[in-house]
Amino acid sequence: MTPGARTQAAIELLDEIVAAAASGGAAADTLIARYFATRRYAGSKDRRAVRELVYAAIRQAGPMPVSGRAAMLAVADRDPAVAATFDGAGHGPAPIAPDEPRAEGGVAPGWLVEALTASGLDAARQAALVDRAPLDLRVNSLATTREAVLEQWPEGAATPLAPLGIRLPNGTAVESSDLYRAGLVEVQDEGSQLVGAALNAKPGKWLVDLCAGAGGKTLQLAAAMANQGALLACDIDRARLQKLPPRAERAGASIIESRLLNPGHEAEMLADWAGKADGVLIDAPCSGTGTWRRNPEARWRLTPERLQRLRAMQEQVMAIGAGLVKPGGRMVYIVCSLLDAEGTNQVVAFLARHPGWVAEPIEPAIGTGHGPGRRLDPATHGTDGFFVACLRAPC
Incomplete structure (x- = not known):
C-alpha cells in the first residue's frame, strides 16, 4: 500500500469506528481485524501503519468526530508527512479543501472532563488516560515463578508494583508463545493484579x-x-x-x-x-x-x-x-x-x-x-x- 492508500484506509476505518461508537457497535480492534480480513493484499507493515494512524486519530480527538476524514485531518495538521498523503493520487484521500472540519482535540467530551476534574484529576492526569498502555502479564504461581519466566523471556522486566507482574515490549506475541500456551502466564494489567489481590x-x-x-x-x-x-x-x-x-x-x-x-x-x-x-x-x-x-x-x-x-x-x-x-x-x-x-x-x-x-x-x-x-x-x-x-x- 502507498502512504496515501494507508491514510485512506485509516479514514475508512475511522468512519466505521465513529458509527459503531454512536450505535453501540463493535469495538475498534474488532473492526480493524474485520477490515483487514477482507483485504489480504495488505501486508503486516501496512496493517501496522494503518492501525497506528487510526489510534493516533482516536487518541487525539476528545469529543466524537463528525467523520473519519475530520479525525485524520486533525492528525495531518500536526504531522506534515500525513498531510502530504492528501494529494488525491492513486488510492489516497482527496486534497484538503479550505475550511474542512477537523476533529476537536482534548481528553474527552466536555461533560466527562468536568466529571473527571470534580473527581480530583488534574489536566496532566487526565491526559495520561489516553496514552498508550504497556503490555503486562501475571505469572501463574500455581505453575512457576516470576524469576523462571524472566529467564525464558529476557526482554521482559518485573513490574514495579505487582509481585507477580512482568512487563513486555508492546507488540510481543504473547498468546502464540510456549509460556502462554503452557498456562504459565496470563495477560493482566499491573493495576488489575493489585486490586485483584x-x-x-x-x-x-x-x-x-x-x-x-x-x-x-x-x-x-x-x-x-x-x-x-x-x-x-x-x-x-x-x-x-x-x-x-x-x-x-x-x-x-x-x-x-x-x-x-x-x-x-x-x-x-x-x-x-x-x-x-x-x-x-x-x-x-x-x-x-x-x-x-x-x-x-x-x-x-x-x-x-x-x-x-x-x-x-x-x-x-x-x-x-x-x-x-x-x-x-x-x-x-x-x-x-x-x-x-x-x-x-x-x-x-x-x-x-x-x-x-x-x-x-x-x-x-x-x-x-x-x-x-x-x-x-x-x-x-x-x-x-x-x-x-x-x-x-x-x-
Whole structure:
C-alpha cells in the first residue's frame, strides 16, 4: 500500500469506528481485524501503519468526530508527512479543501472532563488516560515463578508494583508463545493484579468472584488460594463466562466453579452461598474511564444516561454481594473507573444503606488513598485506572 492508500484506509476505518461508537457497535480492534480480513493484499507493515494512524486519530480527538476524514485531518495538521498523503493520487484521500472540519482535540467530551476534574484529576492526569498502555502479564504461581519466566523471556522486566507482574515490549506475541500456551502466564494489567489481590485470598477460603467476566481475576484468586478451598465465578454474560473453563484448564486452576446467572434472579440462584462466603470480589460493570489507554474510543460511547444505568447496576451487585458474605467476612469493590460517581460515592452510599458494615484499610496499601478506598491512575502509578475499597461485614 502507498502512504496515501494507508491514510485512506485509516479514514475508512475511522468512519466505521465513529458509527459503531454512536450505535453501540463493535469495538475498534474488532473492526480493524474485520477490515483487514477482507483485504489480504495488505501486508503486516501496512496493517501496522494503518492501525497506528487510526489510534493516533482516536487518541487525539476528545469529543466524537463528525467523520473519519475530520479525525485524520486533525492528525495531518500536526504531522506534515500525513498531510502530504492528501494529494488525491492513486488510492489516497482527496486534497484538503479550505475550511474542512477537523476533529476537536482534548481528553474527552466536555461533560466527562468536568466529571473527571470534580473527581480530583488534574489536566496532566487526565491526559495520561489516553496514552498508550504497556503490555503486562501475571505469572501463574500455581505453575512457576516470576524469576523462571524472566529467564525464558529476557526482554521482559518485573513490574514495579505487582509481585507477580512482568512487563513486555508492546507488540510481543504473547498468546502464540510456549509460556502462554503452557498456562504459565496470563495477560493482566499491573493495576488489575493489585486490586485483584485486595481480597487477600488464602488457601482453604470460600470466595466468590461475582462479576467474573472471562475470569482474569478468578484465575488470580485460584492461584493465591493454591487450589485449596472453594471459588465460585459468576456472571450474566454467557459469552464471556464461557471463556473461563478453558483458561482455567490451561492454568491448572481446579477449584473454580462457573455459574451463569439470570439478570434479576441472581440472589435466588446464589441462595446456596448466602451468608457463607469468606470473601466476595466485585469487579463491577463500569464506564471504563481507567482503561481508555486500551480502548480510547470508549470515551465516545459513554453518555450521562449510560453512566446512570451503570451506577444502578453497581448498586445492585453490591447488594447481592453483601448477601453472600458471612458475618465478619469481606467484600472488595472494584471499578476500572476514576469517576467518583462509580467509586467512592458508591461505597459511601452502600455503607449508609448497610449499618454495621465498615470500610477497612487495604493491606498492603496500594495506590493513593481516596475517600473510603484507594485509587490507581496511569500518570501516578503507571497502571490502568482503578478505584478499590475493602468492606467488612458486621459480626
